[in-house]
Amino acid sequence: MPGPSTLTNLVEFFWRDGFSRIHELQQKHIHEYGRIFKSRFGFQFVVSIADRDMVAQVLRAEKDTPQRASMESWQEYRDLRGRSTGLISAEGKKWLTMRSILRQRILKPRDVAVYSGEINEVVADLIKRIQTLRSQEVDGETVTNVNDLYFKYSMEAVATILYECRLGCLNNDVPQQTLDYIAALELMFSMFKTTMYAGAIPKWLRQFIPKPWEEFCRSWDGLFRFSQIHVDNQLREIESQMEKGKEVKGGLLTSLLISKELSLEELYANMTEMLLAGVDTTSFTLSWATYLLAKNPQIQQTVYNQIVENLGKDVVPTAEDIPRVPLVRAVLKETLRLFPVLPGNGRVTQEDMVLGGYLIPKGTQLALCHYSTSYDKEYFSAAEDFQPSRWLRHGYLDRVENFGSIPFGYGIRSCIGRRVAELEIHLVLIQLLQKFEIRTSPKTQSVLPKTHGLLCPAGAINVRYTDRREGQ
Numbered sequence: 001m002p003g004p005s006t007l008t009n010l011v012e013f014f015w016r017d018g019f020s021r022i023h024e025l026q027q028k029h030i031h032e033y034g035r036i037f038k039s040r041f042g043f044q045f046v047v048s049i050a051d052r053d054m055v056a057q058v059l060r061a062e063k064d065t066p067q068r069a070s071m072e073s074w075q076e077y078r079d080l081r082g083r084s085t086g087l088i089s090a091e092g093k094k095w096l097t098m099r100s101i102l103r104q105r106i107l108k109p110r111d112v113a114v115y116s117g118e119i120n121e122v123v124a125d126l127i128k129r130i131q132t133l134r135s136q137e138v139d140g141e142t143v144t145n146v147n148d149l150y151f152k153y154s155m156e157a158v159a160t161i162l163y164e165c166r167l168g169c170l171n172n173d174v175p176q177q178t179l180d181y182i183a184a185l186e187l188m189f190s191m192f193k194t195t196m197y198a199g200a201i202p203k204w205l206r207q208f209i210p211k212p213w214e215e216f217c218r219s220w221d222g223l224f225r226f227s228q229i230h231v232d233n234q235l236r237e238i239e240s241q242m243e244k245g246k247e248v249k250g251g252l253l254t255s256l257l258i259s260k261e262l263s264l265e266e267l268y269a270n271m272t273e274m275l276l277a278g279v280d281t282t283s284f285t286l287s288w289a290t291y292l293l294a295k296n297p298q299i300q301q302t303v304y305n306q307i308v309e310n311l312g313k314d315v316v317p318t319a320e321d322i323p324r325v326p327l328v329r330a331v332l333k334e335t336l337r338l339f340p341v342l343p344g345n346g347r348v349t350q351e352d353m354v355l356g357g358y359l360i361p362k363g364t365q366l367a368l369c370h371y372s373t374s375y376d377k378e379y380f381s382a383a384e385d386f387q388p389s390r391w392l393r394h395g396y397l398d399r400v401e402n403f404g405s406i407p408f409g410y411g412i413r414s415c416i417g418r419r420v421a422e423l424e425i426h427l428v429l430i431q432l433l434q435k436f437e438i439r440t441s442p443k444t445q446s447v448l449p450k451t452h453g454l455l456c457p458a459g460a461i462n463v464r465y466t467d468r469r470e471g472q
């Protein structure tokens with residue numbers, strides 16, 4: 001099997017900062033070696049696949065406990081601190097048990113539909129925040145670095161579901177606890193490379209290069225601390241309700257605390273890992289959607305027209321309304337095709353398999369190159385263009401399924417927060433478009449993606465939020 005040599009990889013990643021160009025390197029390597037190629041990173045041997053049908057073959061062949069990649073460093077931290085693994089870091093039977101418990105509560109659209117009211121309250125705060133921020137600009141319309149805004153929206157929205165409380169991220173004065181969490185999260189991502197090394201550097205080397213491992217542990221400490229505070233708060237609230245003889249009602253966390261299907265440590269770990277997985281992913285996607293809509297005013301107008309015709313200008317939408325605006329869903333799918341938050345994913349083969357004519361032994365680390373398949377002209381016509389309408393169904397039986405773009409993954413180990421993310425994004429996009437025309441501003445620059453753990457905007461996205469006029 002062809003592929004880059006270890007030396008080429010070392011130069012590319014460590015000398016030419018390949019870590020921030022993983023998406024580009026995928027394309028470069030595919031161009032040079034084809035849609036299946038091998039690489040070596042130190043001791044790690046990886047087979048990359050950038051072929052839609054091979055990706056489908058791998059994911060469809062999965063048994064009951066698929067493994068993404070080795071999570072040794074995450075496991076080591078948890079062992080060191082006596083913490084549990086959560087869905088992202090757990091493997092085998094433990095993962096399967098936790099997944100079955102959580103899946104019943106948040107994996108179906110109707111499980112999360114009940115949160116529309118809470119999410120809409122956060123949307124209302126976001127709109128107020130936009131109004132405040134743009135009033136501080138000379139033109140009264142531009143908001144700079146929308147990702148900061150959407151980060152706060154995503155964190156606030158997901159926390160209303162995970163912790164059943166408001167964090168105050170969109171307030172003028174963000175509470176200290178929340179700021180501490182954001183700092184821990186930033187440390188985790190800003191230290192992306194160092195935390196990668198934390199896992200990659202052999203343990204005996206840590207005494208000479210201690211910083212990566214120390215920072216890795218420090219950021220996890222902050223993330224776990226935050227979740228524990230909120231889980232404990234909710235537990236106290238439930239106990240107090242019970243003492244008063246009241247019927248305890250609530251959402252996801254309350255139901256998990258009452259059912260006791262997960263231990264308290266498992267709950268801390270899952271809340272920590274779900275919050276970690278649920279903030280940047282959603283906020284980067286919203287930033288890109290905003291950017292693409294601003295850059296494509298005609299498409300934006302078509303989406304707006306559909307919202308007005310099918311829902312109305314001022315109706316506050318709920319989950320039940322979303323199927324009536326298929327273009328909004330299509331905007332999200334197309335945004336994630338062009339900017340898949342996870343540009344690549346991993347799987348460890350659990351049996352020998354033949355892929356592209358090669359025998360791949362059991363236990364091989366596969367890299368699924370989603371970014372490349374998303375841009376493959378064989379799978380998507382005019383692949384570079386933003387064309388949400390490509391995702392519209394033309395008949396009841398028409399399924400627009402394409403393994404070239406599976407931004408939430410596929411199958412039993414796919415994203416458990418998919419329906420949460422979709423609800424947060426659909427509801428906010430509808431209301432932003434009802435209220436504003438999103439336009440480029442003299443401050444809007446071309447923004448390219450970079451890989452920073454996730455695929456994120458390499459620069460600030462600045463756009464205008466112009467009030468919609470009567471009759472528009």
Ligand code: HEM
Nearest residue numbers: 087277278281282341342407408409410413414415417421
């Ligand atoms: C636009 C937003 C999001 C995108 C694009 C996204 C994408 C993904 C992808 C690609 C995976 C890996 C799937 C696989 O290996 O097959 C994943 C896993 C996961 N995601 Fe998301 N995600 C998003 C939002 C969220 C949210 C809001 C949450 C939490 C509420 C969340 C929680 C998780 C968890 C816990 C996993 C691990 C699942 C497991 O291993 O069982 N994600 N996500």
